[in-house]
Amino acid sequence: MNVMTFGPELYYLAVALVFFALSLRREAKVVTDYQVALVLTALGVVVTAACLFQQGELFFKAYRVDLFSQIFKFALALGLFLVLTISHNLAHIEARLHAEFYLFLTTTTIGMMMLVSSVELLTIYVALELSSYSLYILVPMRRGDGIDVEAGIKYLFIGAVSSGFMLFGLSYIFGATHTTYLSEILPRLPLLVASPIGVLGLLLSLAGFFFKLSVFPFHFWAPDVYQGAANQVTAFIATASKAAAVALLLRLAALGTSYGYGFAQALMILSIISMTLGNLVAIVQKDFKRLLAYSSIAHAGYFLIGILTLQETGYIAAVYYALAYLVMNFTVFMVLSEVAADGRDLKIAELAGLHRRSPLLSMSLIVGIFALAGVPPSIGFTGKLLLFTSAMNQGYFWLVLIGAVNGTISLYYYLKVVYAAYFIDNPALPPLQLSGPIRLLNYALIVVVLGFGVFPDRIVELAKAAVKAVL
Amino acid sequence: MVEHAADFPYLTCMLLAPPTGLVILLFLKQEWKFLIKAVSLVAAGTSLGLAIFTFVSYDKALGGLQFVEKYEMVKTFGITYFVGVEGLNAPLLLLTGIVIFTGVLTMWELEERTKEYFIWMLALVTGVFGVFMSYDMFMFFLFYEIAVVPMYILILVWGSTRKEYAAMKLTLYLMAGSGLIIPGILLLYSSSGLATFNMLALHGAHFSPWIQKVAFVMLFFGFGVLAAVWPFHTWSPVGHVAAPTAVSMLHAGVLMKLGSFAILRVAMYLCPAGFQYWMTLMALLATIGIVYGVFVGLAQTDLKYVIGYSSVSHMGIVCLGLSTGTVDGLNGSVFQMFAHGIMTALFFSSVGYIYDRTHTRDIHELGGFSRIMPVASAFFITAALCGAGVPGMASFWAELLVFIATVKVYPIAGLLAIAALVVGALFALRVVQNSFYNEPNPKFTHFEDVSPFLGLPRMILIGTLILFGFFPQIMIGLIKSAVVPFLQGM
Numbered sequence: 001m002n003v004m005t006f007g008p009e010l011y012y013l014a015v016a017l018v019f020f021a022l023s024l025r026r027e028a029k030v031v032t033d034y035q036v037a038l039v040l041t042a043l044g045v046v047v048t049a050a051c052l053f054q055q056g057e058l059f060f061k062a063y064r065v066d067l068f069s070q071i072f073k074f075a076l077a078l079g080l081f082l083v084l085t086i087s088h089n090l091a092h093i094e095a096r097l098h099a100e101f102y103l104f105l106t107t108t109t110i111g112m113m114m115l116v117s118s119v120e121l122l123t124i125y126v127a128l129e130l131s132s133y134s135l136y137i138l139v140p141m142r143r144g145d146g147i148d149v150e151a152g153i154k155y156l157f158i159g160a161v162s163s164g165f166m167l168f169g170l171s172y173i174f175g176a177t178h179t180t181y182l183s184e185i186l187p188r189l190p191l192l193v194a195s196p197i198g199v200l201g202l203l204l205s206l207a208g209f210f211f212k213l214s215v216f217p218f219h220f221w222a223p224d225v226y227q228g229a230a231n232q233v234t235a236f237i238a239t240a241s242k243a244a245a246v247a248l249l250l251r252l253a254a255l256g257t258s259y260g261y262g263f264a265q266a267l268m269i270l271s272i273i274s275m276t277l278g279n280l281v282a283i284v285q286k287d288f289k290r291l292l293a294y295s296s297i298a299h300a301g302y303f304l305i306g307i308l309t310l311q312e313t314g315y316i317a318a319v320y321y322a323l324a325y326l327v328m329n330f331t332v333f334m335v336l337s338e339v340a341a342d343g344r345d346l347k348i349a350e351l352a353g354l355h356r357r358s359p360l361l362s363m364s365l366i367v368g369i370f371a372l373a374g375v376p377p378s379i380g381f382t383g384k385l386l387l388f389t390s391a392m393n394q395g396y397f398w399l400v401l402i403g404a405v406n407g408t409i410s411l412y413y414y415l416k417v418v419y420a421a422y423f424i425d426n427p428a429l430p431p432l433q434l435s436g437p438i439r440l441l442n443y444a445l446i447v448v449v450l451g452f453g454v455f456p457d458r459i460v461e462l463a464k465a466a467v468k469a470v471l
Numbered sequence: 472m473v474e475h476a477a478d479f480p481y482l483t484c485m486l487l488a489p490p491t492g493l494v495i496l497l498f499l500k501q502e503w504k505f506l507i508k509a510v511s512l513v514a515a516g517t518s519l520g521l522a523i524f525t526f527v528s529y530d531k532a533l534g535g536l537q538f539v540e541k542y543e544m545v546k547t548f549g550i551t552y553f554v555g556v557e558g559l560n561a562p563l564l565l566l567t568g569i570v571i572f573t574g575v576l577t578m579w580e581l582e583e584r585t586k587e588y589f590i591w592m593l594a595l596v597t598g599v600f601g602v603f604m605s606y607d608m609f610m611f612f613l614f615y616e617i618a619v620v621p622m623y624i625l626i627l628v629w630g631s632t633r634k635e636y637a638a639m640k641l642t643l644y645l646m647a648g649s650g651l652i653i654p655g656i657l658l659l660y661s662s663s664g665l666a667t668f669n670m671l672a673l674h675g676a677h678f679s680p681w682i683q684k685v686a687f688v689m690l691f692f693g694f695g696v697l698a699a700v701w702p703f704h705t706w707s708p709v710g711h712v713a714a715p716t717a718v719s720m721l722h723a724g725v726l727m728k729l730g731s732f733a734i735l736r737v738a739m740y741l742c743p744a745g746f747q748y749w750m751t752l753m754a755l756l757a758t759i760g761i762v763y764g765v766f767v768g769l770a771q772t773d774l775k776y777v778i779g780y781s782s783v784s785h786m787g788i789v790c791l792g793l794s795t796g797t798v799d800g801l802n803g804s805v806f807q808m809f810a811h812g813i814m815t816a817l818f819f820s821s822v823g824y825i826y827d828r829t830h831t832r833d834i835h836e837l838g839g840f841s842r843i844m845p846v847a848s849a850f851f852i853t854a855a856l857c858g859a860g861v862p863g864m865a866s867f868w869a870e871l872l873v874f875i876a877t878v879k880v881y882p883i884a885g886l887l888a889i890a891a892l893v894v895g896a897l898f899a900l901r902v903v904q905n906s907f908y909n910e911p912n913p914k915f916t917h918f919e920d921v922s923p924f925l926g927l928p929r930m931i932l933i934g935t936l937i938l939f940g941f942f943p944q945i946m947i948g949l950i951k952s953a954v955v956p957f958l959q960g961m
Contacts, residue, residue, distance in 0.1 A: 316547060375620045376613045389548060392657035400657055404650040411646050415623060415639065423627050457545045464547055
């Protein structure tokens, strides 16, 4: 076994140990810890990038390293680093807990990294739980007035229930095929096409990922957790965690190819309900993070469009959109956490006067929001159109029509955010000062969101190469 | 269609001039207002210069698609950057160039959030240029959406009368249209089996009649929202009234043409059988639009509403011309897109000047305005005469061609439309009389007339109208060189 094939995971394990050591100190050194964390995670991005083209199978073939997994590991490492760049001011987390905050963010990242490489049912489950348990601790870590505890409990309960569903589904698959390896399950599935046990087992075992992706009917946690958790934790849940969930859904859903119609129909119903529900409920939200939570439910529906095509183009579009979603959603969360510098929950109305307080942030907000809404020239537009194209290629005319109509509905609430930032002014609010690195981050995100929106070819080709490993 | 590659990327330069200006603006300070305007003017001027160049140097004898540039964008999905010029889009590129150039000049007096204003305006015009020159359906739609969305911010921040309502209404209407366009173009893409968005290639795909019918009606209504096809026109008068002057100019002058051009370029070109099936409906809606626009316009007292409804009516003429599916009809229709674009830009530009000073657009309040500002009034009156279809103006020829074609194909609709136009002339004259030739309102007597510099953009527009009014053959010959092969291909 080459160390490089397991490189990212080992690196982050070492990083976690460093944070563990830091957390043992009697007196917390907030600034030093932050600098250490930033440097280590930045290095992590480099390490995962260096391991991008590794290939191999580890641990009795339960663990597969291919371009697909490595791209998502890179996305996860990038997501962790980005979340730490906006964590310079963890106002709502006690100073002595900062090292633990970094520690659990790292462990959850390790869990997700293992998740995207797992090709055996039990490994998948263990990796999923590793990432979930760290998040269960991170959510209530915020110093709040009870809302954090409510969010934590809700997250834990719904997470546990969906894990239960998942185990139940996995047991069906194991019972029907007598193996836990995905590669061996696949050839045995066609024998089960006539019996509903396979479809049911597969759908139930997807539940754990539906939970992470906040697909209906596992979406109830999203608004409360988004609102109740610290802004930085929410940013992580909303970006990196989604990418990992999409990755695993793509791997598992590939099993459904042999069921064809029925399986895709079930996913299609979930997709339509998710996007319609998310978009409609988002319209009435006043809290910015709750609005983004419902927007994430709607986006879960869009992801499913790519997954349910069960075809190469759909998978490419889903991978592209997952990477795009990570960047554009993070852009919005960065603006949110910079505006709410004291760590409070931000009302949409509190964005008032942003165009005057910080033109750069308001520009980033507009770019991020329009990307989420699917307005060109952004990665959000290109990604969404690629998803729709692949769905139409498979003949899902009505799904595309409903998706396109949903795009219109969603524009209404996204425009409300733009309206608040651009049109309403509150002269009492002073201009926002941005540090140099944050300004740089703003420019970088804007360039990425717009640049890869107009020239998506490199990402699409990368996604194409990655998807070959899955299908 | 024969493609002639460009020896120099003229079209890309035309397309990239506004965004280049935009990027430069990002690095300028808010306070440097003159520099901001100058950069915008240079960017717009570059595009205009290149548009004039392509318009003049398009070789009619050679025909086909000229100045072609092609680069692959996304291989896996068959998306290419594919731009070119032919007789159909050359006039519209010229129109866009003229309107953005005069639009920047018109907004020379803007003081409020100048930098952001010009940034969004240049973003918008990039989308417009992109739509008119793209021959790849994906890029076409991408540019189409770019043109639609900055409008929200432009109206919201710099608009007037009920701007919040108007901005939201306009954006949601147009995005709802996009909700129909996306499935429409993807249906064509996927059912062709060619895995390409190249429209020339898709033209040869021979879609089944059923697919053509479904796709055509979706594309017609989707793009029709932007072309203000009745009954989806209601966003347009409200939006035009609320928008700041140059945005009204761009919007009524150019953006609405995106809708009708897209119907011609995408819907009719790719779905000829669908067009045959739905053409009567098109003619019906267009005729209703013409008559409705004229009569509702009669009842308005706000000058901008008057123009807004006249736009609905004039866009109806464009649509009516398209629905005939004849050489004369299409000729007139494309010519009308151009003529109406220049004319409405002139309308809004002159009203904008008057409104900036008097802060009213009420016909009766203005009274005898021609005695206070004879030059400013003359601009409006010229536009009104052009709108009424007076010979010697470009729109006379355009409307004449459309009506000749319509009377042959749909006699009743044609006669109705002509009758409506007579009423329209009446209504234009009533507006002119009430606002410019009654007793002057003493409140306004201290205002000075238009200075030569501020009058320049309006002079350019009038000059264009008269030039093509006296030499329509320049335009008609060019358009015809594309329309004839276009119809043969259907």
